[in-house]
Amino acid sequence: MKIIGNKRLLALLAVLLLMLPVLSMAETAAEEPAQTDKLFAAIDEKGYAYLNAAENTIFYSDPSMTEEVQAGLLRKKVNVTATAYIPEGTTQIGTDENGQPIYAEAAVLVWITRSGEPESFYVRRSAVKNPLKETAIVNQAEKDGLVPVAFGAASAYVQEASIKPLVDSDFLQWWINLADDFYKNIIEYERWKLLLQGLANTLAMTAGALGIGVVIGVAIALVCTAWENQGPKMRKGPGKALLRFVYGFFRVYTTVFRGTPMMVQLLLMTFVILKGIPHAMTVAIISFGLNSGAYVAEIFRGGINSIDKGQMEAGRSIGMSYAQTMWHIIAPQVFKNVLPTLCNEFITLIKETSIAAYAGVMELTMAGNRIRGQTFSDFMPLIAVAVIYLVLVMILTWGVGILERRLRQSDAR
């Protein structure tokens, strides 16, 4: 009990530490002006530059332009130099107001000077609409000894860039960087909304799957226990044959769904079996529900079998039918026994739904991954996702604990 308490405390502390930068940046965040019409949205502390505009926007930049960009939360004066790489054979599609040619396909290669040392950086933008052309540009540029990573129709010239850190302390800088990271990955462009949407989808999928799982699981458990307990006593006839058939079917069902990876099931459902359903989330809910049903069936089967045989006999001896005894006597006791295990299945399911990303569902993990793709940072989006899962599971575990204690209390009455 004490160990658990300490663990909880540690976890809480970790969460608070992670939240610390958020709290500290709350004020500064508000006063940042929008930077939409500038070439670079931001250059982070590592020197990664982020292009500001949407896909295929054509930049018009003076070759000698010095742009003041925002690096994370903190304003830093940065001089950026960029060279447009124009692949051979590309078409000029016009000129800008400064007389600079604008090409249909071009890549921007950027150097940023930081503390005097010239460094080259990849400047990535969302891919142009034609991925074939994009690949061709990269190939050509690499042949020429360049590493361009920004694509699109571009005519950009940035001559020089430098970043000056605001503080000297490494320790402080680490925290500032973390705060910047947090701002960039979570706050900026309301990326937290993406996480929230992912969380909502994760929860919806889990709840839906659990609902299906419980219905299937209870049905399987009822049929299996009925066959196992009553089958030998039943007289030959269509009823017995039907029960045996359904029992056999459910055994195959549980064997298949517990014997193959959830991932394979999901992909099979999405791309083969339920190909006709266009809504990825619906397919995912059905897949998880079918899979969960096999496990929930075992939970309920164990629950029913754990009830003393005397209960069924007592019910039957009064004159109640098998079904009546199941409903009035066995089921309420089973439900009580099984509830904590069922909650654990719920917890497992929450985490398992992360693979729905592979079926194209925007759930929590995918939301984090999408942020990764937008900001090119790995740490913050993944940690944020992990923390959300953790908090979710901790809340549930806590709830299950309360539930279990309640049930134990009512047992002792």
Add this chain to the structure above:
Amino acid sequence: MMHDKKNDSLQPLISVRGLQKSFGDLHVLRGVDQDITPGEKVVLLGPSGSGKTTFLRCLNLLEQPTGGSIVFEGEEITDPRCNINKVRQQMGMVFQQFNLFPHLSILKNITLGPTLLKGVGKEEAEERAMQLLRRVGLEEKAKAFPRQLSGGQQQRIAIVRALAMEPKVMLFDEPTSALDPEMVGEVLTVMTDLAKEGMTMVVVTHEIGFARSVADHVIFMDGGYIVEQGTPEAVLDDPQQPRTQDFLRKVLK
């Protein structure tokens, strides 16, 4: 209080013919014939494994016989077409382990059967339950739950639960075997009262004293057969078969 005397002209309430039961290769009952007339109190004695409990459980088909027939009030209940649930409503059963429903209050334990199966109104069922509870001296436990009760109290409630269905016969499967010694008396008292009121009873027990004072008919079983039967005096005080003598010597020691 009507006093019961075995009436030979009466139709038997339960008529058992050639009853057999085997669990796989294990033959527990090897052909048992027995009539039980209304109002009769039958006590089944025998060592463990003798088949007496199986015989009792066959009477309401908690065990499906593998051979022979059982006729209850002229209806062959071993016939597949027989609605056993209807028949069981008229045969109360009391178990060694009480088997009260732990999630229901005492009152609910008693009223569930009548309200669910016989369409008795809730108030009427509760009123009747309270009457029965008063009879066994447990009316103040109506709102309690089974776990709060002692074994003896639970078994008395189990008897009341069976009685609430107004059965024509009561089957007792070693009702005092799971009880602490000081609680045996209270259960036997209830059973004795019930016998005095004329209830037909079939009792599997090791309580020789109870058999002697209450039974009309004592059956000694061993190895799946009825070895010896007759009045309590005949079987208990003057057993003819060596196995009966041997058993009684051990039990009465």
